[in-house]
Amino acid sequence: MRAQEKEKKESRQAAIEEIHNVIPCIGRDEEMPALINSTLEKLWFFTDEAFLNLDLEPYKEEPMEDE
Numbered sequence: 802m803r804a805q806e807k808e809k810k811e812s813r814q815a816a817i818e819e820i821h822n823v824i825p826c827i828g829r830d831e832e833m834p835a836l837i838n839s840t841l842e843k844l845w846f847f848t849d850e851a852f853l854n855l856d857l858e859p860y861k862e863e864p865m866e867d868e
Contacts, residue, residue, distance in 0.1 A: 813852040
């Protein structure tokens with residue numbers, strides 16, 4: 802059970818770290834810092850179990866449309 806608990810913690814922690822990694826990429830967007838901070842705050846208060854129950858999927862870039 803301990804290995805599962807550690808994996809869960811890493812999954813939530815990995816999401817938090819991934820969000821931190823994109824902060825430099827947001828440029829001058831005025832709304833994104835508030836959205837990021839709100840999301841990070843919520844993730845910190847989630848339990849690992851609650852995090853795993855979220856229906857999340859990795860971001861997939863949309864294909865470029867041919868011009």
